[in-house]
Amino acid sequence: MGVDETPDSGPQSPQPPSPAVRADSVPEPAVRRLSLYLRELEGLLRRGRDTVSSKQLGEVLNLTDAQVRKDLAYFGQFGHPGIGYRVDELISRLRCILGTDRTWNVLLVGAGHLGSALLSYRGFSKKGFQVVAVFDSDPAKIGSRIGIGGSLEILPIEQLPAVVVEREIQIGVLAVPAEVAQATADQLVAAGIKGILNFAPASLIVPERVALATVDLAVHLEQLAFRISAEQVATPK
Amino acid sequence: MGVDETPDSGPQSPQPPSPAVRADSVPEPAVRRLSLYLRELEGLLRRGRDTVSSKQLGEVLNLTDAQVRKDLAYFGQFGHPGIGYRVDELISRLRCILGTDRTWNVLLVGAGHLGSALLSYRGFSKKGFQVVAVFDSDPAKIGSRIGIGGSLEILPIEQLPAVVVEREIQIGVLAVPAEVAQATADQLVAAGIKGILNFAPASLIVPERVALATVDLAVHLEQLAFRISAEQVATPK
DNA sequence: GCTTGTGAAACGTTTCACAGCA
DNA sequence: TGCTGTGAAACGTTTCACAAGC
Structure with a gap:
């Protein structure tokens, strides 16, 4: 499936990632909920709450x-015990666990x-995801500027491998038509991307080491x- | 929480909905996968396939x-048995089950x-979801036209209850800031909306009868x- | 009083394995 | 042979219930 991977450790990984706890044998649904807890906690912090109990968070x-x-x-x-969770403390713990205590470079x-x-x-960007490159296959779009304040130039897909390395990009966001989604994903994988967020209505196949x-x-x-x-058939309760 | 519901049966429900099979006691994950099966089957149909086995679909x-x-x-x-599933047959069965064998009127x-x-x-619209009304709270936007060919006029939120009834809208899509998401959802519920697709980064609370x-x-x-x-912590395999 | 952390039970989902059919 | 449909076993997740701590 084309080139395979950047050698071993990326160009230079920014810093050792944060988890600190072994993140295996944790139920997948639990990980999904972690993001929701974090979102609620950030809301509580804005509203000045100091602590929260599991009951309140759950409600x-x-x-x-x-x-x-x-x-x-x-x-x-x-x-x-007896108090609950300290909001600010739990937020920084969750950010660390989820990996959003650092900045992630993203391409589109x-x-x-x-x-x-x-x-x-x-x-x-609020969550630390910075879009640092935009690609498109339409020649008419290439070279024009886009994004907040036109801060990004639309690049041809051919530059993908070089830009991924140069700008230390870890995540790719796919907003392409379904027909070209798999081919584009293959190019991202070949360029050494570690995770793909796919908005195309298609099932993609990627190597196990790439998060999708x-x-x-x-x-x-x-x-x-x-x-x-x-609802209309069963319970008109 | 404001007005509660349109009387009983909506203005005039287009037709009795299609399910035909009792849709209770079916595992939720199974329902989610139904949509994926349908998406793959539609792809197979375009590529001219007549039948498919559970093994091939699963792969x-x-x-x-x-x-x-x-x-x-x-x-x-x-x-x-011995053949598999007929692609066109399974597609129409799944569409019927999921409710996409008819048109749904959607507001944004x-x-x-x-x-x-x-x-x-x-x-x-390919899947039968037709956006038939758009609302915004920004006075500067109200009255301007939007959508493919400017076919829709942006309406003030005050007109929501009337328009929902008039245009027989069943589903609302929320693309508002998180701060006003719950208040907007309450208005949708009060207007008699049956389902809400929420893009705001906030947990919403709606009555059980409303799908969210x-x-x-x-x-x-x-x-x-x-x-x-x-991955980087655990398996550098 | 209230709250957390956790083993054990209850529940739900997935996988297995095979009877039945084309 | 190849495939579906389905009970039964295996697995995973959620809920319960309570000891321990503030």
Whole structure:
């Protein structure tokens, strides 16, 4: 499948990554919820809360208190009996675990509607994800500037391997048509990307060492349609 | 929480919904995978395939053949021993089950970058989801036209209840800032919306009868960051 | 009082393995 | 032979219940 990998340790990895706890044998659903805990905690911090109990955290997220405690306990002992969890403390622990206590350099492939929207989305940089390169295959777009304040030049896909190394890019966001999604993913993998966030409505196959997440917007609408239909048939309660 | 619900049966529901099989006691993960099966099958159909086995379907989706068979069997007996599944037959069965064999009228709240991108996304209408109204709270935007060919006028949120009834809207897409997401969701619920697709990075609380799906783009990047970090710590295989 | 962390039980999902059919 | 549909076993996750700590 083309070139395979950057030698061993990347160009120079910024610093040893942070986890500090072995992150294996942790249920996948628990890891997904970690992000939700962090999001809620950041909201609590903004509202000036100092501590929060597993019960309170669970309530807003529709989870039991035991679930919250167990999820957090997979990674260490962060709580204080009788008190709960200290908001600021738990936030920095979770950021460390999730890897968002550092900056991640991200590239975007596909400067269409969705790609442009993602570029102007503040939520990414707030969490430490910095889009540092944009690629497109359309010759008409190449060379033009895009992003907040036109800070990025749209590059041809051929420059991908060099730019990934140069700008120390770890994650690629795919906002291309489904038909070219697999081929583009292959190029990202060949360039040494470590994770891919795929917005194309297609299943991708990547080597095990590459992390992959696919977000299919239409699929989520389909799930809503299913649940609405089911409701009308079954429980008109 | 404001007005509660449109009387009983909506204005006039287009037609009795399609499911035909009791859609209860089906594992949630199985329902999620139904959408993926459908997506793959549509790809197979385009490539001219007539039949497919559970093994072949499972391979592209990283699932076992038994998993595929069991998922489909929850809804009926669609397969043909010795042959597999007929692609066109299974597609129409799945569309019927998921509720995408009919058209869904959708509204969008929030005409910012993401909202605009969603409006110009072809994947929605391809699956039968038609955006028929757009709302925003910014007075500067109200009255201007948006969407493919400027076919939609941006309306003030005050018109929401009337428009939902008038245009028989079942699903609302939320592309608003996190701070106003819950308040906006409350308005959608009050207007009688049956399902909400939330793109704001916030947990929403809605009545049980309203279907809710939240897509937090930053959360998916966080999950990638976690898995990449974990990889470097654990298995440098 | 209230809260965490955790073994054990309960529950749900996935995989196995095979009968039955084309 | 090749494939589906399906009980039963294996596995994983969630909930329960309680000891220990503030």
